[in-house]
Amino acid sequence: MTELRVDTRPAQPPTAPPAAVRRRRRLTVHGAINIITVLVLVYLVIGPILMLLLSSFEDTRAGVRIRPPFPWSSANFTGVLGDSQTYRVLGTTVVFAAAGLLFAFTVSLVFAWLVERTDLPARGLVYVLLVAPTGMPGLISAIAWGLLLNPTNGYVNVALHNVFGLHGSGPLNAYSLPAMIFVQGLALVPLTFLLITASMRNMSVSLEDAARTSGAGPWTILRKVSLPLLRPVLIGAGIYQFVTVIEAVDVPLVLGLPGHVTVFSTQVYRVTHPAFGLPDYGASSTYGILLLTLAVAPLLIYNRTVRRAQDFATVTGKAFRPRRQRLGRWRWVAFGASMLYAAVSFVLPLLVLIYASLEPYIGSISVSSLQHMTLAGYRKTLSTDLFVSSLGHTLVVGLTASFAAMLLSVLLSWIIVRSKSRFAWMADVLAFIPHAIPGVVIGLAVLLIYLLLPVPLYGTVWIIVVAMATQYISLGTRLTTGGIAQIQQGLEEAAQASGARASQVWRHVLLPLLRPVLLNGFLLVFLATIKNLTLPLMLQSSDNVVLSTLIWDRWDYGDVTGAAVLSVILTAVTVTAALVLRRLSGNGEQI
Amino acid sequence: MSAIRIDQLCHTYATKNKTVTAVDQVSLDIGENEFFTLLGPSGCGKTTTLRCIAGLEQPTSGSIEMDGVVVVSDSVLVPTHRRDIGMVFQDYAVWPHMSVFDNVAFPLRIGRKLRRAEIASRVEQALDLVNMSQYIDRRATQLSGGQQQRLSLARALVRQPKVLLLDEPLSNLDAKLREQMRSELRLIQQRIGITTVFVTHDQVEALSLSTRIAVMSGGRVVQEGSPREIYLEPNSRFVADFVGATSFVAGRALRSSPDALVLETELGTFNCRPDPEILPGASALVALRPESLVVTDTPGERDNCFAGEVELSLFVGEGVDYRINVGGQSLRARGSARAQFDAGDRVYVNAAADDCVVLLADRADSADTLGAEVADAHH
Numbered sequence: 024m025t026e027l028r029v030d031t032r033p034a035q036p037p038t039a040p041p042a043a044v045r046r047r048r049r050l051t052v053h054g055a056i057n058i059i060t061v062l063v064l065v066y067l068v069i070g071p072i073l074m075l076l077l078s079s080f081e082d083t084r085a086g087v088r089i090r091p092p093f094p095w096s097s098a099n100f101t102g103v104l105g106d107s108q109t110y111r112v113l114g115t116t117v118v119f120a121a122a123g124l125l126f127a128f129t130v131s132l133v134f135a136w137l138v139e140r141t142d143l144p145a146r147g148l149v150y151v152l153l154v155a156p157t158g159m160p161g162l163i164s165a166i167a168w169g170l171l172l173n174p175t176n177g178y179v180n181v182a183l184h185n186v187f188g189l190h191g192s193g194p195l196n197a198y199s200l201p202a203m204i205f206v207q208g209l210a211l212v213p214l215t216f217l218l219i220t221a222s223m224r225n226m227s228v229s230l231e232d233a234a235r236t237s238g239a240g241p242w243t244i245l246r247k248v249s250l251p252l253l254r255p256v257l258i259g260a261g262i263y264q265f266v267t268v269i270e271a272v273d274v275p276l277v278l279g280l281p282g283h284v285t286v287f288s289t290q291v292y293r294v295t296h297p298a299f300g301l302p303d304y305g306a307s308s309t310y311g312i313l314l315l316t317l318a319v320a321p322l323l324i325y326n327r328t329v330r331r332a333q334d335f336a337t338v339t340g341k342a343f344r345p346r347r348q349r350l351g352r353w354r355w356v357a358f359g360a361s362m363l364y365a366a367v368s369f370v371l372p373l374l375v376l377i378y379a380s381l382e383p384y385i386g387s388i389s390v391s392s393l394q395h396m397t398l399a400g401y402r403k404t405l406s407t408d409l410f411v412s413s414l415g416h417t418l419v420v421g422l423t424a425s426f427a428a429m430l431l432s433v434l435l436s437w438i439i440v441r442s443k444s445r446f447a448w449m450a451d452v453l454a455f456i457p458h459a460i461p462g463v464v465i466g467l468a469v470l471l472i473y474l475l476l477p478v479p480l481y482g483t484v485w486i487i488v489v490a491m492a493t494q495y496i497s498l499g500t501r502l503t504t505g506g507i508a509q510i511q512q513g514l515e516e517a518a519q520a521s522g523a524r525a526s527q528v529w530r531h532v533l534l535p536l537l538r539p540v541l542l543n544g545f546l547l548v549f550l551a552t553i554k555n556l557t558l559p560l561m562l563q564s565s566d567n568v569v570l571s572t573l574i575w576d577r578w579d580y581g582d583v584t585g586a587a588v589l590s591v592i593l594t595a596v597t598v599t600a601a602l603v604l605r606r607l608s609g610n611g612e613q614i
Numbered sequence: 615m616s617a618i619r620i621d622q623l624c625h626t627y628a629t630k631n632k633t634v635t636a637v638d639q640v641s642l643d644i645g646e647n648e649f650f651t652l653l654g655p656s657g658c659g660k661t662t663t664l665r666c667i668a669g670l671e672q673p674t675s676g677s678i679e680m681d682g683v684v685v686v687s688d689s690v691l692v693p694t695h696r697r698d699i700g701m702v703f704q705d706y707a708v709w710p711h712m713s714v715f716d717n718v719a720f721p722l723r724i725g726r727k728l729r730r731a732e733i734a735s736r737v738e739q740a741l742d743l744v745n746m747s748q749y750i751d752r753r754a755t756q757l758s759g760g761q762q763q764r765l766s767l768a769r770a771l772v773r774q775p776k777v778l779l780l781d782e783p784l785s786n787l788d789a790k791l792r793e794q795m796r797s798e799l800r801l802i803q804q805r806i807g808i809t810t811v812f813v814t815h816d817q818v819e820a821l822s823l824s825t826r827i828a829v830m831s832g833g834r835v836v837q838e839g840s841p842r843e844i845y846l847e848p849n850s851r852f853v854a855d856f857v858g859a860t861s862f863v864a865g866r867a868l869r870s871s872p873d874a875l876v877l878e879t880e881l882g883t884f885n886c887r888p889d890p891e892i893l894p895g896a897s898a899l900v901a902l903r904p905e906s907l908v909v910t911d912t913p914g915e916r917d918n919c920f921a922g923e924v925e926l927s928l929f930v931g932e933g934v935d936y937r938i939n940v941g942g943q944s945l946r947a948r949g950s951a952r953a954q955f956d957a958g959d960r961v962y963v964n965a966a967a968d969d970c971v972v973l974l975a976d977r978a979d980s981a982d983t984l985g986a987e988v989a990d991a992h993h
C-alpha cells in the first residue's frame with residue numbers, strides 16, 4: 024500500500040535552490056479584484072497629482088492640454104514665486120496654523136489633564152461638552168462668530184458699546200487674523216482633546232509612580248515623564264491638525280475674506296473661482312503644489328512617529344484607577360473655567376445661530392427684538408427649491424461617497440494586511456497619500472481632470488462624490504486596516520478549508536465580523552462629508568449645490584437669517600450623526 | 615493507492631531582506647486511512663507542509679496529488695475550497711459570530727444544496743461524534759478551549775472529507791483534556807476511516823496516535839517510518855534525541871556480524887543490536903533510552919553492566935528519573951517508583967544488547983547541524 028521513501032541524503036543547511044524560488048502565478052478572482060482596486064486607487068490618487076503637475080508646468084492661457092504637444096512653460100512658477108503676495112500669504116498661513124494649533128493644544132492639554140487626572144467635579148459632563156462641538160461644521164462656527172464679533176453690529180460689540188458707552192466700530196473685529204486663529208483654535212479642540220485624553224488614559228501610572236519613588240517632584244515628573252510619554256500623540260495629532268488647518272477654506276473664507284486676510288487655501292479658491300474674468304488654472308495649480316509641499320513635509324514625520332509610537336509601551340491593557348490629583352479649593356475654580364469654556368465654545372455660537380435664525384434682521388438683543396422672533400425665516404428658506412435640491416444632493420454625496428470610500432478602504436486594507444501580493448506596499452502608500460493632499464488641492468485637481476476628460480461629470484454632484492471618496496480613503500483605511508488585522512487569518516482560512524469560495528468567505532465571515540468597523544467608518548465619513556465645505560465649493564456649479572455651499576452662498580449674499588436657518592438645520596443633522604456615532608463606537612478616538 | 619502523494623515539495627517565504635526555506639524537497643506518500651504524523655521541533659516546516667496540502671500556501675516548486683488527482687504542480691492549482699479536506703487549526707479558528715450549530719453547518723451550507731433536515735441531522739451527527747451535542751445552541755464564544763477544539767473537529771468532519779488535516783489540535787489543552795482528546799481523536803479516526811495528516815511537536819502524541827511518522831528538521835524529512843521504527847531504530851542522533859530523551863556514548867566498532875555488534879567505548883565494551891551497515895573500525899554512537907536502562911544495586915545478568923554513581927534522583931510519580939555518572943559520562947535512566955536510590959548511591963546500570971542502537975558517527979554528525987536548533991525546542 025504505502026511505499027517508504029526515506030530521505031537519507033545528508034542534511035545540509037537549508038539553502039534556497041535558485042531555480043525554485045520563482046513563484047508560479049496565476050490570475051485568480053481575488054487577484055483580479057486586487058489589481059482593479061489598486062488601479063482605481065492609482066487613478067483616484069495619482070491622477071490628481073499628475074494633473075496638478077501638468078497644469079502648473081504648462082502655459083495655460085489657452086487652457087490646459089492633456090495631449091501632446093504640451094505647451095511647457097515655467098511661467099506659472101516664476102509668476103507665483105516672483106510675486107511678493109505669495110510670501111505674504113505663506114507667512115499668514117504659517118502664523119494662522121501655528122497660533123491656532125498652539126491655542127488648541129494648550130486648551131486640550133489642560134482640560135485633558137483636568138478630566139483624566141484630577142478630582143474635577145462632573146468630569147463626565149465636562150468631557151461631553153468639550154467633545155460636543157465635533158458635530159459643528161467649521162463653516163457654521165465661523166458664521167456664528169461672524170455674527171458675534173463683526174465690527175459694525177456683532178452682538179458682542181453692540182453689548183460692549185452699550186455697557187461702556189463706546190462709539191464707532193469694534194472694539195472686537197471678527198474679520199481679522201486673531202479672530203480667525205481663535206475660531207479655528209476652538210474648532211480644533213474637540214478632536215485634539217479626544218486624542219490626548221485617550222492616550223492619557225492608556226498611559227500607565229506606574230511609570231509616573233516609578234518617577235515619584237525615585238524622588239522626583241510633580242513638576243519634574245510632568246516634564247521628564249508625562250510629556251515625553253505623550254510626545255508621540257502630541258506630534259501625531261499636531262501634524263494631523265496642521266493639515267486640517269491649512270486645507271480648509273471655511274474659517275478663512277467667512278472671517279478672512281472681508282478683512283482681506285488671505286491664506287493658501289483661500290488663495291487657491293480665489294484664483295480658481297475669480298469674481299471677475301477667467302480662472303488662471305496654471306497659477307492655481309502652482310499654489311496647489313506649494314500648499315501640497317507645505318502639507319507633505321510634516322506628514323512624512325507624522326508617518327514615522329505613528330509607526331514608532333508602537334514602541335512606547337504605555338498601553339498596558341489592564342484596567343487601573345489612576346490616583347487623581349486633589350485640586351482642593353481650585354476644584355470649583357477649574358469647574359467654573361470648564362463651564363465657561365463650554366459656554367463660549369459651543370453654547371454661545373449655537374444660541375446665536377438659533378436667535379439669528381428667528382430674527383428677521385440683525386441688531387442688538389433687546390426685549391423688543393425678542394418679541395419680534397418669528398419662524399418666517401424657516402418658512403421662507405425651507406420652501407425654496409434650492410433648499411430641497413441641496414438637501415437631496417447632500418444626502419446623495421454623503422451616502423455614496425461614504426459607501427465608495429468604505430468599499431475601497433476595506434478592499435485596500437485586505438490587500439495591505441492579508442494578500443501576499445507584491446502590490447501590498449503600493450496599496451499602503453496609496454491609502455496614505457490622500458491624507459497628505461489638502462482638500463482644496465484635491466478639489467482643484469479633480470476639477471481640472473473632469474474639465475478635460477470626456478466624462479460628463481463636471482458640474483454634477485458625482486464630481487463631488489469622486490473628490491470626497493478620494494479624500495476620505497485615508498480615514499477609511501485607517502479603520503478597516505485595524506479591523507481586518509484584528510480578525511485572525513485562521514477564521515478566513517477555516518472557511519476556505521470548509522469549501523467556501525472567496526466571495527463566500529467575504530459574505531459569511533469577513534463582512535459580518537467587520538460590520539461594527541464598517542458601520543463606524545461609514546458614519547464617520549458621512550459626518551465628515553456633510554460638514555465639508557471645501558470640496559463642494561471648489562467643484563461648485565449651479566447644479567450641484569449642497570447644504571454647506573448653500574449656507575456659504577446665503578451668507579455671502581447677505582441673507583443672514585437664511586444662513587442661520589440652514590446652519591441650525593445642518594448642525595442638528597451633524598450633532599445627531601455624531602451622537603449616533605459615539606453611541607455605536609463607544610469611543611471617538613479615531614482620527 | 616495513496617491518498618496524498620507529495621513530490622519534491624519546496625516552499626520559501628520571502629521576507630523583507632531574505633528568503634526562508636520552510637520546506638525543502640519533501641516527498642511523502644500517505645496511504646488511504648492512514649494516520650500520518652509530521653513530527654518535529656518548532657519552525658521545522660510542519661505547518662507549512664500542511665498548509666501546502668490544504669492549498670492555503672502555494673508551494674515554490676514540487677507537486678501534490680490527492681486521491682490520484684494533481685492539486686498543485688507547475689501547471690495546476692486547485693484552490694483550497696475545491697479540495698476535499700477538513701482542517702483543524704492550531705488556534706481553533708471558530709467563528710465568533712455564529713452559534714455552534716452554524717459553525718458546524720457552514721461547510722454544508724456553502725457547498726451543494728442540501729435540505730434543511732439533512733443539514734441538521736448531519737450537524738447533530740458530527741457534534742455527537744465529538745460529544746458536543748448538548749452545546750448545539752450556544753454561541754461559539756461561550757465555549758471553553760477544549761470545547762472549541764472539539765467544535766472545530768466536528769466542523770472539519772461534517773463534510774465527510776477524504777482527508778483530515780490537523781495542525782497541533784491538542785497543543786492548547788491542559789494535560790488531562792489533551793490525553794482524553796488524544797484517545798477520542800484516534801477512536802473517531804478509526805471509526806469513520808479517514809486519511810489524517812497530523813502535525814505535532816509532541817513525541818508522545820505522535821507515537822501513540824500514528825500509523826506512520828515523518829520526523830522533520832530544517833524543512834526536510836529526516837526519517838519516516840512506523841512509531842516503533844522511529845522510536846526503536848532512529849537513523850540519526852537528531853531523531854534519537856528528539857523522540858525520547860536519549861543518552862549517547864561515543865565509541866568504535868570492534869566486531870560486527872549478523873548476530874552481534876560490539877563497540878569499544880569510554881565506558882568499556884558495549885554489546886549492541888546487530889547492524890550489518892556498521893563495519894569494524896567505524897566510529898559510532900550508542901543511543902540509550904532511559905527506560906531501557908535498569909538501575910540495580912548489585913551487578914545484573916544483562917548484556918551490558920556498568921558501575922556508576924547517582925548524580926540526581928527525581929521522583930516523578932510513575933517512576934524515578936536518574937542522572938547517573940558512569941565513567942565521567944552522564945546517563946539518563948528511568949527506575950521503578952518502588953525503590954528509589956538517592957544522590958551519591960553507588961549503583962549498576964544494565965542494558966540489554968537489543969536496546970543499544972548504534973548510529974554511525976558521520977551520520978550522527980550530519981544531523982548535528984539540525985540538532986543545534988532542536989536542542990532548545992526539546993527542553
Ligand SMILES: Nc1ncnc2c1ncn2[C@@H]1O[C@H](COP(=O)(O)OP(=O)(O)OP(=O)(O)O)[C@@H](O)[C@H]1O
Pocket residue numbers: 627628629634635636654655656657658659660661662663815
Ligand atoms: N509567513 C511567513 N513568512 C516568513 N517566514 C515564515 C512564515 N511562516 C513561517 N515562516 C518560517 O518558516 C519556517 C517553518 O515554519 P512553520 O510554521 O512551517 O513551522 P512549524 O514546524 O509549524 O513550527 P511550530 O511547531 O512552531 O508551529 C519557520 O522558520 C518560520 O519562521
Ligand SMILES: [Mg+2]
Pocket residue numbers: 660661662
Ligand atoms: Mg506550526
